[in-house]
Amino acid sequence: MSDLHIYNSYTRQKEKFESITPGYAGLYVCGPTVSGESHLGHARPYITFDIVQRYLRYQGYKVRYVRNITDAGHFEEEGRDAIDKVGEKAKLEKLEPMEMVHKYTSLFHHGMRLFNCEEPSIEPTATGHIIEQIEMIKTIIAKGYAYEVNGSVYFDVNKYAAGYPYGKLSGRVLEDQLETTRELDGQEEKRNKADFALWKNAPPEHIMRWQSPWGEGFPGWHIECSAMSSKYLGETFDIHGGGMDLQFPHHESEIAQSTIAHGHAPVRYWMHNNMITINGKKMGKSYNNVIKLSELFSGNHPILEQAYHPMVVRFYILQTHYRSTLDFGNEALQASERAFRRLWEAYEVLQKLGHAGNSIAEDMALDAQVTTWCHECAEFMNDDLNTAKVIANLFELAPVINGIKGGQVSVGALSASTFALLQATYSVYLVDILGMQPLQVQQTNKLDQVLSLLIEIRKDAKKRKDFATSDLIRNQLAEAGVLLKDEKDGTVSYTVA
RNA sequence: GGUCGGAUGGCCGAGCGGCUAGGCACAGCUCUGCAAAAGCUGCUACAGCGGUUCGAAUCCGCUUUCGACCUCCA
Numbered sequence: 001m002s003d004l005h006i007y008n009s010y011t012r013q014k015e016k017f018e019s020i021t022p023g024y025a026g027l028y029v030c031g032p033t034v035s036g037e038s039h040l041g042h043a044r045p046y047i048t049f050d051i052v053q054r055y056l057r058y059q060g061y062k063v064r065y066v067r068n069i070t071d072a073g074h075f076e077e078e079g080r081d082a083i084d085k086v087g088e089k090a091k092l093e094k095l096e097p098m099e100m101v102h103k104y105t106s107l108f109h110h111g112m113r114l115f116n117c118e119e120p121s122i123e124p125t126a127t128g129h130i131i132e133q134i135e136m137i138k139t140i141i142a143k144g145y146a147y148e149v150n151g152s153v154y155f156d157v158n159k160y161a162a163g164y165p166y167g168k169l170s171g172r173v174l175e176d177q178l179e180t181t182r183e184l185d186g187q188e189e190k191r192n193k194a195d196f197a198l199w200k201n202a203p204p205e206h207i208m209r210w211q212s213p214w215g216e217g218f219p220g221w222h223i224e225c226s227a228m229s230s231k232y233l234g235e236t237f238d239i240h241g242g243g244m245d246l247q248f249p250h251h252e253s254e255i256a257q258s259t260i261a262h263g264h265a266p267v268r269y270w271m272h273n274n275m276i277t278i279n280g281k282k283m284g285k286s287y288n289n290v291i292k293l294s295e296l297f298s299g300n301h302p303i304l305e306q307a308y309h310p311m312v313v314r315f316y317i318l319q320t321h322y323r324s325t326l327d328f329g330n331e332a333l334q335a336s337e338r339a340f341r342r343l344w345e346a347y348e349v350l351q352k353l354g355h356a357g358n359s360i361a362e363d364m365a366l367d368a369q370v371t372t373w374c375h376e377c378a379e380f381m382n383d384d385l386n387t388a389k390v391i392a393n394l395f396e397l398a399p400v401i402n403g404i405k406g407g408q409v410s411v412g413a414l415s416a417s418t419f420a421l422l423q424a425t426y427s428v429y430l431v432d433i434l435g436m437q438p439l440q441v442q443q444t445n446k447l448d449q450v451l452s453l454l455i456e457i458r459k460d461a462k463k464r465k466d467f468a469t470s471d472l473i474r475n476q477l478a479e480a481g482v483l484l485k486d487e488k489d490g491t492v493s494y495t496v497a
Numbered sequence: 498g499g500u501c502g503g504a505u506g507g508c509c510g511a512g513c514g515g516c517u518a519g520g521c522a523c524a525g526c527u528c529u530g531c532a533a534a535a536g537c538u539g540c541u542a543c544a545g546c547g548g549u550u551c552g553a554a555u556c557c558g559c560u561u562u563c564g565a566c567c568u569c570c571a
Contacts, residue, residue: 030571038571045571172500172567196568221569243571244502250569273571274502280563284570319520320510325503325564332509335521342520345534388511392519399536406528408536467530474532485534493534 009270025061026237028229033070034104039290041283050117067120071101114310126224149189151201151215157194170248222253235262315340318387346398356412363413374425
């Protein structure tokens with residue numbers, strides 16, 4: 001595919017991406033609820049849409065990427081738990097709601113940086129947009145699609161469904177929804193079980209509350225995204241992303257609210273990433289099977305055999321297509337770690353490699369094959385962002401790179417232009433688009449000087465066939481986490497674990 | 498119960514009518530003082546049963562099985 005095609009959850013098919021305003025792309029992604037620490041499952045959408053955003057930029061779009069912070073409303077229960085626990089210990093240590101929100105927002109940002117996810121252009125908070133949300137609710141009431149009961153406002157789904165395709169995004173029929181027997185808070189207030197809250201009256205013990213035309217309360221969960229996305233991206237914008245589990249009711253409700261408030265559908269392309277599972281089950285709070293990011297990075301969790309570097313996790317996630325479920329496993333993560341080390345090393349080797357300068361390839365077949373592998377990367381990305389296939393091609397190219405370095409492949413096997421293409425492909429795809437970074441930090445000069453000295457001493461020992469000394473140096477350094485490698489050309493390189 | 502989506506080699510995972518990805522692991526070889534790394538070679542799978550087709554992992558049907566969602570979960 002020579003143009004970007006993405007799978008639109010709304011139409012259930014791949015569609016050519018055409019932005020509303022040529023050259024500009026608007027992307028809205030449902031962000032975190034900052035009442036708790038982010039876990040591995042949360043990492044997937046943010047990494048997935050980081051790729052979307054990076055790729056659109058690479059394609060030349062000026063992207064406005066909006067990702068909200070949910071710091072109000074529907075998380076009162078967990079927030080309350082957290083507060084009460086602390087409160088039991090000492091009233092002095094009690095967390096203010098704002099304190100809790102700040103804490104988890106910071107943690108979230110820290111995690112995003114470790115994952116090398118680029119910052120969104122705008123990161124609006126729900127609490128910062130109470131007025132916009134109230135205005136939107138007022139509009140919906142004025143248009144006759146919402147009603148107030150006891151200080152709460154509900155969206156009239158039945159009325160909406162009569163004139164609009166309610167349930168199209170999530171593929172469900174309203175009649176089925178009405179048969180739900182589940183008991184929910186405020187159910188008796190609703191005219192209809194399928195109705196959802198736009199505004200909720202706050203009970204006295206509720207910690208977060210705002211003044212509204214309907215009394216003190218807090219906004220319904222869905223309205224924040226509708227209010228903020230339309231404010232920053234317009235009443236109709238290009239892409240809305242989020243986890244598959246948000247399709248219903250969250251995104252379905254967003255469509256309904258915005259359609260009534262603005263008179264037309266809010267989103268052109270809906271994109272949903274699939275879940276991360278563990279032992280086949282979705283990783284989620286309700287299943288009590290989450291691995292928090294801090295646990296993942298430290299290895300401090302009963303089921304973790306080791307710590308996993310953020311880049312390993314990112315690579316692991318990108319090795320699977322975003323619409324497939326991804327099952328967590330130590331073995332899988334460890335495989336990703338080895339794989340990524342190898343790929344990154346090939347990249348570093350490639351950047352240092354020189355070329356003979358011949359314009360005609362000595363090995364025409366290999367030259368053609370390399371060219372194909374490189375060009376295919378674009379096709380794969382254009383085909384609904386198939387990062388798994390891009391990575392596969394980069395791996396296909398690795399032996400060519402290592403072969404040139406190791407002498408198995410002639411330096412002039414590829415033409416100068418193909419070699420340049422190879423270098424560009426690695427750096428564009430691996431670094432710019434997939435957003436990968438090295439596992440180890442840059443070494444300080446001092447360490448480098450010390451190691452250079454040790455390497456010299458060892459070289460000298462080897463020259464004298466004093467292998468006892470040379471092996472001692474290598475083994476001791478290995479124990480300290482520094483791996484020495486004797487290269488073919490006689491030089492010695494090292495990696496620090 | 499309803500709706501939807503999966504079941505791919507030892508493990509993870511692409512694929513979505515012919516060209517039988519890729520990674521990790523494993524085995525052999527080359528290189529090497531020995532390692533490590535790297536290179537080469539080997540390893541052919543698509544839950545089961547029918548059907549459509551010249552041809553199916555890919556389409557259709559049934560069965561088995563796992564999962565997601567069904568009102569506030571990324």
